[in-house]
Amino acid sequence: MAMNLEVRGISFRYGSITALDGVDLTVDAGEIVSIVGPNGSGKTTLLKCIDNILRPKSGVALIMGNDINKLSLKEISKTIGYVPQTSVRTIFPFTVFDLVLMGRKPYISWEVSKRDRRIVAETLDFLGISELAMRYVSELSGGEQQKVLLARALAQEPRVLLMDEPTSNLDIKHQLEVLSITKQMVKEKSLAVVMAIHDLNLACRFSDRIAMLKRGKLFAVGTPEEVLTEANIKEVYEVEVKVFKDDGRGYPYIVPLSAA
Amino acid sequence: MNTDNLVQNIEDIYSSSTRRKTLVIIGIITTDVALALVSLRLGALPITVRKIASVIISKTFPFLDNNSLTLFERVAVIDIRLPRIIMAIVCGIGFAATGTAMQGVLRNPLVSSMTLGLTQAAGFGAALAIVLDLGLIGGRYLITANSFLLCLVCLGFIYGIVRLRGASPETVILAGIAIGFLFSAMLSFMEYIASEEQIKELVFWLMGGIYIASWPILAFITPVISISTVVLWRHSWNLNIMSAGEEVARSLGINTEQVTRMCMVLSALITATIISFTGIIGFICLVAPHIARMIIGADHRFLFPASCAVGALLLLGADTISRTLIFPAEIPVGITTSLIGIPFFLYLIIRRRRLQWQ
Amino acid sequence: MKSKKVRIVSIILMMVMLLVSLPIACYAEEVSIKKKMITVIDDEEQYVEIACPPRRIVVLHREAADILYALGCKDSIVGRSMRMTTVPSLKAKKVVGGEAAPAVELIMKLNADLVIPSGCGSLRYELRDKLASVKIPVLMMNHIVGIDELKAKVSLLGLIMDKREVAGKLLEFIDNYYELVRSRVKDLRPDQKPRVLFLCGHSKSPWGVHGSESTRANKLLIPAGGISVSANLPYFMPTASQEWCMQQNPDIIYYDPFARNIKGGLESIRDEIMNRPGLKETRAVREGKVYVCTWSSESGLWQIVGFVYMAKSLHPELFEDIDPCEVKQEVARLIYGEEQMINDPISFYKWW
Structure with a gap:
């Protein structure tokens, strides 16, 4: 199927503050779309509206042409996986396996089937964290925890994956690792990924397309080269930057100069 | 091929950990049963195991009765020891289930029935009955009915607030604590205007005890507690996922508000049912889930039965000590639970290198 | 140097002595005005000095109130606790609060010259201390349990109320019933x-x-x-x-x-x-x-x-x-x- 996710004119308000104002976006299978924009521009809100965690005031999100509001919570959760921004804050001692198994909830009523166990084990293996399976999540490093969260979302067997700042707490090595895995997984499983991200260089390197938000409005959307121009960044972030066409591996490279 | 082996390996490790947890639960339940049997043997009358068995057999199958037993022996086993032991087990289970559900759904390891203001409400209900002689029904269940009713009023308050402001853990806990203060202020006022005898009675009521155990009371509380506990247990998956955060839970298709309200109502119902008969025994509700979590981990599917078994063990153990330590006098079980439970609990905390809830 | 120190010390000493002697002088004057005082030892082994007889009693002790009534002193009671409602004349007295923790200011307002707190509970000690600071005498009395204790308390209150004769009759009444029962069960x-x-x-x-x-x-x-x-x-x-x-x-x-x-x-x-x-x-x-x-x-x-x-x-x-x-x-x-x-x-x- 060609098109996986379509967002049509979504608006959302927190009380009197407009967080999103008529955002349109289309994401196809096998594609990573990054959402960039300054703090408070509505990146996380957009993800939450897509996943029905927040109910938009107007506009709809369509999954393969179906209005998400008409789907049951269970159907949504079988289609969309959500990787939250904050690192794992389980209050109680869960093992990695238990936590990833939670991703199977939409398919489980009570008993864990052999298929559920197999999918969890395969996902752990796919992300290279098999040896952590019986460790407590709270004992893991930030990078490992991020992978566990990713694994849980993957265990949902979603068609669409929403990732909120997947790199924010990680060191450079883990940033690259997590995003590389994401990219590999998008190709292998033909997922549509929407990812909110702060680091523009990482966004350039790992996204097929970039959507730029400014105060809740879609400012620009397109390939990294089209969107991440010096003019756009100055307009949205109020920062002077220099954009080099090629960082040596064919991606644009952005160097901040001064706050405008 | 190699990958397949690895995957199989993880699956096996998980399956064996599940089996191990099941075995642990069976182990705790076995200990419960053993303690119940020991407890059945303890009492004022010297009754041999053989006689206990024949009392129970002749009660169950009257045609096997060979009339070798005295009336006192029959009454001691059937009407005194058995209801008391079953009451301790049932109440222990109820308290533990409440604590597990509330801590899980509110994502807070410090929550107990006190947090919802229920104990204070029950105390105030009792005070109304004792001091002002107010209540819906008269007679010997006046105090019980009153405290049950006031628990429901308290629940109504919190439910109303949650309905208006959303069922986030913070709202529930804050509402509960506030309502709790309200009821304890009203309780203080009752104490202020009470006569000496009434204060004595009130103080005694507030110390929990299960010496009121009898078959009619059990016939009332057992169905309420067992049904509610099973329903809470069925929410295990939801509780598991909710403890990983509200957003994740919603993205996994859980209506968190509904689950929170459901667990809150059922927990309040269990607590009200028990403490309106026993008075305040708050400690088990807090500690049984923690002990169980240390033994078996946080997966509520296993945590619920483990916690209930631990709760039953704690209350039955405490009650057995209560009725034997200074025989023929008895210690209120609320005191014994804390006296034996808290040192044990502190030992567990200190012995573990890290706290497993963070 | 040394003489200066001595001087300062002696001045301080003189001032202290003055301060001490002042209230003593006042006290002596007061005593001479008052008609009659009685000092008794209460159940907490404390000396209590009471006007004899007291005219404005606040009683929070039900059994003591009964004895005061029996001694014919019901008019000396000015305040009671909330639940003393046995007869209309007692019910008509001013309420100063519950038995355990009455309002001290109400007691002060009634200008009480004797307070009898309730017979048990720890709050009554607090009440005694508060009333001591405003110089209202407090007679601590435990619950009157047992015939001997009853007779002792009747004599004590008879003494305080200056009603020795009535108290004597009461004691006789008590003894009569006590003896009646004792004589029949003693064998x-x-x-x-x-x-x-x-x-x-x-x-x-x-x-x-x-x-x-x-x-x-x-x-x-x-x-x-x-x-x-x-x-x-x-x-x-x-x-x-x-x-x-x-x-x-x-x-x-x-x-x-x-x-x-x-x-x-x-x-x-x-x-x-x-x-x-x-x-x-x-x-x-x-x-x-x-x-x-x-x-x-x-x-x-x-x-x-x-x-x-x-x-x-x-x-x-x-x-x-x-x-x-x-x-x-x-x-x-x-x-x-x-x-x-x-x-x-x-x-x-x-x-x-």
Whole structure:
């Protein structure tokens, strides 16, 4: 199927503050779309509206042409996986396996089937964290925890994956690792990924397309080269930057100069 | 091929950990049963195991009765020891289930029935009955009915607030604590205007005890507690996922508000049912889930039965000590639970290198 | 240098002496104005100096209030606690709060010259300290339990109220009933005395018992010719083991509920006890010898009635001529004179 996710004119308000104002976006299978924009521009809100965690005031999100509001919570959760921004804050001692198994909830009523166990084990293996399976999540490093969260979302067997700042707490090595895995997984499983991200260089390197938000409005959307121009960044972030066409591996490279 | 082996390996490790947890639960339940049997043997009358068995057999199958037993022996086993032991087990289970559900759904390891203001409400209900002689029904269940009713009023308050402001853990806990203060202020006022005898009675009521155990009371509380506990247990998956955060839970298709309200109502119902008969025994509700979590981990599917078994063990153990330590006098079980439970609990905390809830 | 120090010290000393002598001088003057004072030792072993007789008494102690009435001093009472409503004249007095924690300012406003706090509870010590700071005398008095204690308190209050003669008559009345019972039971052999299980007060703890010889119930039960099976327990009012109670197989069961007005009456309480597993099988229940009398009938002047009631139910054959109801009427007349009671202070299950 060609098109996986379509967002049509979504608006959302927190009380009197407009967080999103008529955002349109289309994401196809096998594609990573990054959402960039300054703090408070509505990146996380957009993800939450897509996943029905927040109910938009107007506009709809369509999954393969179906209005998400008409789907049951269970159907949504079988289609969309959500990787939250904050690192794992389980209050109680869960093992990695238990936590990833939670991703199977939409398919489980009570008993864990052999298929559920197999999918969890395969996902752990796919992300290279098999040896952590019986460790407590709270004992893991930030990078490992991020992978566990990713694994849980993957265990949902979603068609669409929403990732909120997947790199924010990680060191450079883990940033690259997590995003590389994401990219590999998008190709292998033909997922549509929407990812909110702060680091523009990482966004350039790992996204097929970039959507730029400014105060809740879609400012620009397109390939990294089209969107991440010096003019756009100055307009949205109020920062002077220099954009080099090629960082040596064919991606644009952005160097901040001064706050405008 | 190699990958397949690895995957199989993880699956096996998980399956064996599940089996191990099941075995642990069976182990705790076995200990419960053993303690119940020991407890059945303890009492004022010297009754041999053989006689206990024949009392129970002749009660169950009257045609096997060979009339070798005295009336006192029959009454001691059937009407005194058995209801008391079953009451301790049932109440222990109820308290533990409440604590597990509330801590899980509110994502807070410090929550107990006190947090919802229920104990204070029950105390105030009792005070109304004792001091002002107010209540819906008269007679010997006046105090019980009153405290049950006031628990429901308290629940109504919190439910109303949650309905208006959303069922986030913070709202529930804050509402509960506030309502709790309200009821304890009203309780203080009752104490202020009470006569000496009434204060004595009130103080005694507030110390929990299960010496009121009898078959009619059990016939009332057992169905309420067992049904509610099973329903809470069925929410295990939801509780598991909710403890990983509200957003994740919603993205996994859980209506968190509904689950929170459901667990809150059922927990309040269990607590009200028990403490309106026993008075305040708050400690088990807090500690049984923690002990169980240390033994078996946080997966509520296993945590619920483990916690209930631990709760039953704690209350039955405490009650057995209560009725034997200074025989023929008895210690209120609320005191014994804390006296034996808290040192044990502190030992567990200190012995573990890290706290497993963070 | 040294002389300067000495001078400073001596000035300070002089000032201190002046300050000390001032109140002493005032005090001496005051005493000379006052007509008559009396110093007594209260139940906390404290010396209390009281105007003799006091004219403005605030009484939070029900048994003391009864004795004051019986001494004919009801007009000296100016304040009472919330629940003293036995007769209209007492009910008409100013309320200063609950028994445990009355409002100190109300007591001050009433210009009290004697306060008698309630007979137990820790809050009364706080009350005493607060009143001490405003120089209102406080007479600490425990609950008046046992005939000897009753006689001591009647004499004490008689002395304070300057009513020695009336007090003497009261003592005679008490002695008469005490002697009447004692003379009839004194020749009983131990095996002629019934074994009694005396359940106590609480409705919450159905197995609470009077666990020492000095509880209010046992202080009456034993002189009335009964054996209390729980009197040797090492605690004052413990909860007893249900099975142990059954094992004792008592001849008689008593229960003294705290509440004075009980919904359904004392009969409903008695029915509940008679149907309790563990008691149902005992000799006492089989023979219907289960008696109920309120907690309040075991202290103060009313304990005369409780004493007679116990004696009659322990040994009905020895006390056929005595009717506790009549004794109750007599005590009521003794305390309240011709005034009719509007709230019954005591009640008991009538079986004869």
